[in-house]
Amino acid sequence: MKASAFLIFFSIVLTIYFLVNFYIYRHGLMALPKGTQLRTSFVWIFWALAICFPLGRIVERYWTSPVTDAVVWVGSFWLAAMLYLFLIVLLVDIARLSNVAYPWMAKAFGDNLPSVRLWTLGGAAALVFLIIVIGHINAVWTRVSHYNISIAKEGGPRKQLRIVAASDIHMGTIIAQRRVGKLVRLINEQKPDIVLFAGDIVDEDLGPVIRRNLGRKLEQLAAKDGVYAITGNHEYIGGAEAAVMYLKNHGITVLRDSVALIDGSFYIAGRDDRESARTTGHKRKEVAELLDKVDTSKPIILLDHQPFELGKAAAANVDIQLSGHTHHGQLWPFNYLTKAIFEVSSGYLKKGNTSIIVSNGYGSWGPPVRIGNRPEIIVIDVTFTGAKR
Structure with missing residues (x-):
C-alpha cells in the first residue's frame, strides 16, 4: 500500500477506534465509586486492553515474537468485546435519554441507583465475556458447504469435476499452524480435483507467516489439477508482490488478471483484486477483457475476491x-451491512447462466470470533452436460 494512503487510512481508523473506546471508558468510569481501588484498576486494565491491538499490529510489522503474538491475541479479542460493549452502552444511553423525557429511574431505583450502575457494568462485562467465548468456539467450528452445479458445456473428456474452495484464510498470528493444518486436512478429505483460493490467503503482514513456516502446510494440499489462487485486499495491505511470491514458492499458482486452461477441458480465470488500483495505481482488467481470447464454448470458472458488479461475469x-x-459480516450485526452492500453476502446466486458463490471465509480478520455465521470451505460438484441443442 502507498505510504500516504496507508497513513490516511490508519489515522482515520485509529481515531475512530480510540473514540469508541473512550465512549465505553467514560460510561464504565461513571459506574464506579470515586477514590476506590476498583476504579483505579478499571482505568489501568481498560486502557491496557484497548491499546493491545494497534500496538501489537504495528510492532509485528517490524518484529514478531511470542510477546507480540500474545499482545495481538489479547487485542483481537478486545475488538469483539469493544463492539458489544459499545452496543450495550448505546442501549444504556437510550434508556438515560428516555429518563430525561420521563424521569422513571428515580422512581424505579431510588437511592439504589449507584448500585444499579455497578451491577449493570458487571452484568455487561459478564455478558460480553460469554458472547466472546461462544463466538470463538463458533469461529473454529468449520462447516463444509456443498453445491451441485450443472454446466451446459462440454468438459472435454470429463463429465464431472470436484472443486474445493476457500477464501479469507488470513494466515498469520491468529490463523496459524493449527488452523492452517485443519484447513489442509479438511480440503484433502473432500478428495478435490482442483483447489481454489478466492483471496485474502495472507493476513496483511507476511512476517508471522514466514516465522511459522505456514507455507509448508499448504504444500500438503493434494489435488491432481493443482492449487490456484488470486489476490485479495489483504495481500495488498501487506504487500502483494511478497505475498504472491511466497505462495508461488509453496506450490500455489496465483492468477493475476490471467487465465489457465486445465487439461484442455475448462478455464480458471483469476482477477487481481480491485484494491490494486488504490494501492499501486495499477487498474485490473475488466472481466470481458480478461476473457477476450478465451474459448467460451468451454466451461469458465472465475475467481474474483470482492463480489461487486456480478452482472459483468454473467455478460462474459x-x-x-x-x-x-x-x-458475511463476521460479527452480528455487521451482516446487515454486508447484505446492504453486496448483492449476495453469503451463499448462492444465479445470475443469467452464471452461478455465483460467495464464501463466508475460513479464517477471521481481527477477532477470532464469529457471531451469526460460521467459517466454511466449499465443495462444488460440477457436471458437464454438453452444449444445449
Whole structure:
C-alpha cells in the first residue's frame, strides 16, 4: 500500500477506534465509586486492553515474537468485546435519554441507583465475556458447504469435476499452524480435483507467516489439477508482490488478471483484486477483457475476491464465479451491512447462466470470533452436460 494512503487510512481508523473506546471508558468510569481501588484498576486494565491491538499490529510489522503474538491475541479479542460493549452502552444511553423525557429511574431505583450502575457494568462485562467465548468456539467450528452445479458445456473428456474452495484464510498470528493444518486436512478429505483460493490467503503482514513456516502446510494440499489462487485486499495491505511470491514458492499458482486452461477441458480465470488500483495505481482488467481470447464454448470458472458488479461475469459467459471478502459480516450485526452492500453476502446466486458463490471465509480478520455465521470451505460438484441443442 502507498505510504500516504496507508497513513490516511490508519489515522482515520485509529481515531475512530480510540473514540469508541473512550465512549465505553467514560460510561464504565461513571459506574464506579470515586477514590476506590476498583476504579483505579478499571482505568489501568481498560486502557491496557484497548491499546493491545494497534500496538501489537504495528510492532509485528517490524518484529514478531511470542510477546507480540500474545499482545495481538489479547487485542483481537478486545475488538469483539469493544463492539458489544459499545452496543450495550448505546442501549444504556437510550434508556438515560428516555429518563430525561420521563424521569422513571428515580422512581424505579431510588437511592439504589449507584448500585444499579455497578451491577449493570458487571452484568455487561459478564455478558460480553460469554458472547466472546461462544463466538470463538463458533469461529473454529468449520462447516463444509456443498453445491451441485450443472454446466451446459462440454468438459472435454470429463463429465464431472470436484472443486474445493476457500477464501479469507488470513494466515498469520491468529490463523496459524493449527488452523492452517485443519484447513489442509479438511480440503484433502473432500478428495478435490482442483483447489481454489478466492483471496485474502495472507493476513496483511507476511512476517508471522514466514516465522511459522505456514507455507509448508499448504504444500500438503493434494489435488491432481493443482492449487490456484488470486489476490485479495489483504495481500495488498501487506504487500502483494511478497505475498504472491511466497505462495508461488509453496506450490500455489496465483492468477493475476490471467487465465489457465486445465487439461484442455475448462478455464480458471483469476482477477487481481480491485484494491490494486488504490494501492499501486495499477487498474485490473475488466472481466470481458480478461476473457477476450478465451474459448467460451468451454466451461469458465472465475475467481474474483470482492463480489461487486456480478452482472459483468454473467455478460462474459462465465459459468461459475467464486468470491469471498464479506465474511458475511463476521460479527452480528455487521451482516446487515454486508447484505446492504453486496448483492449476495453469503451463499448462492444465479445470475443469467452464471452461478455465483460467495464464501463466508475460513479464517477471521481481527477477532477470532464469529457471531451469526460460521467459517466454511466449499465443495462444488460440477457436471458437464454438453452444449444445449
